[in-house]
Structure formats: structure tokens, C-alpha cells
Amino acid sequence: MRPSLLGIVNTDWPALFAAIGLPMILVIAALYPHGFPVAGSKWALLLEVGLPLAAACAGLLAWRCLRVLELFRSGIPSAGHITQIQLVKDRGRIDFSYELNGATHRCWQPVHRTRRVLALETGQDVQVLVHPRKAGVAIIKDIFHKSGEA
Numbered sequence: 001m002r003p004s005l006l007g008i009v010n011t012d013w014p015a016l017f018a019a020i021g022l023p024m025i026l027v028i029a030a031l032y033p034h035g036f037p038v039a040g041s042k043w044a045l046l047l048e049v050g051l052p053l054a055a056a057c058a059g060l061l062a063w064r065c066l067r068v069l070e071l072f073r074s075g076i077p078s079a080g081h082i083t084q085i086q087l088v089k090d091r092g093r094i095d096f097s098y099e100l101n102g103a104t105h106r107c108w109q110p111v112h113r114t115r116r117v118l119a120l121e122t123g124q125d126v127q128v129l130v131h132p133r134k135a136g137v138a139i140i141k142d143i144f145h146k147s148g149e150a
Contacts, residue, residue, distance in 0.1 A: 002072045003144040008065050011117070011143050013091045013110040018061035038061045071139050075129030080140065082124045087113055094120065094143075098128040100135050107138045116143045125148065 017087045045055045056107035070079025080098035083106070094117070107128075111117050120126070120143070 002069060004147050005065055007144055009061070011112055012068065012116055013112045013116070015061055015064035016112050018057040018064065020107060022054055022057040022061065025050055026058060029053075042094045068139060068144065071129040071131060071137075072141075072144070074132055075139070076132055076140070077129045077141070078130050080128035080138070082120055082122055084125060085117075085120060085122055087117075089113075092117065094140060096126065096128065096138075096140060098130065100130050102136045104136070105130075105135055107136060109139055109143075111143065114143070130146075 003011075009019045055140075063146050078098045080096045082094060082096050084093075084094075084095040085123045086093045090113045092111050092113060094106050094111055095106065097104055097106045099105070127141040129141050
């Protein structure tokens, strides 16, 4: 079972940042000229600044969501172990290690503070999905799904 896009955006900090930033940039760039006089066209700020920044946010959002979905589709399941959890305000980083083909790998994942993230503890064993061609790229499956789910 694959995670929902909303679940990915809620859990993955860069995806959440991009999802929040995308509409904010467009609204600010569109409304700014109406509140503060600018030289030239009122739409110049939106076209020259707003759209490129919005496109960057959309690209980041698509990349993060597709990355997680791809790992759920074709990632290699592996047993992992959380080595460190760092949470600051609403975001954090989870460091974990896992073994694949006899070698131990270390990886980290930026996260948004959710119930599933808060339920994790340093030293806990977790399910990890590893990229089939890049052994150093992995995500913690358990923060997108409960351990009992498929």
C-alpha cells in the first residue's frame, strides 16, 4: 500500500515547505503591486519573481513526493535502526542505519513533527525502503505507514 500525497506532504518537511510556499509566493507576488506602487507593469513582479519561485517550489514538491512514491513502488525493504532523532519546533531530522547486501549504510531524513514521528525513539527498529540502484538513498517506511500495514 502506498502513502497518500497528503501523508507525504504532512510528513516530509521539504515537501511541506514547498506546498506552503507555492501559494504564498503567488499570492504575495500578485497582491504586492496593489499595496505598494512599483514602476512598470503591475504584473511584472509576479512574472519576473513570483512565477520562477513558484516553479521552484512546484519542482521541489513534485520531486519529494515522487521520490517517496518511487521508493514505495520499487524500494528494497530492509530492517533499520534509528540512531538519532533531532526535533526543533515543528521539524526535525531522523538519522538511521540499515543493512543491505551485508553492508551497513547510514542515512537521514528531514521530517515534520507528526504523531508517527513523535512515536519514534532512538534505538528503535524500523522498516526502511532502500533505492534499488543507490544503496545510500532510503526512507523510513514506518513514518508514512503504521508498521502493521502492507
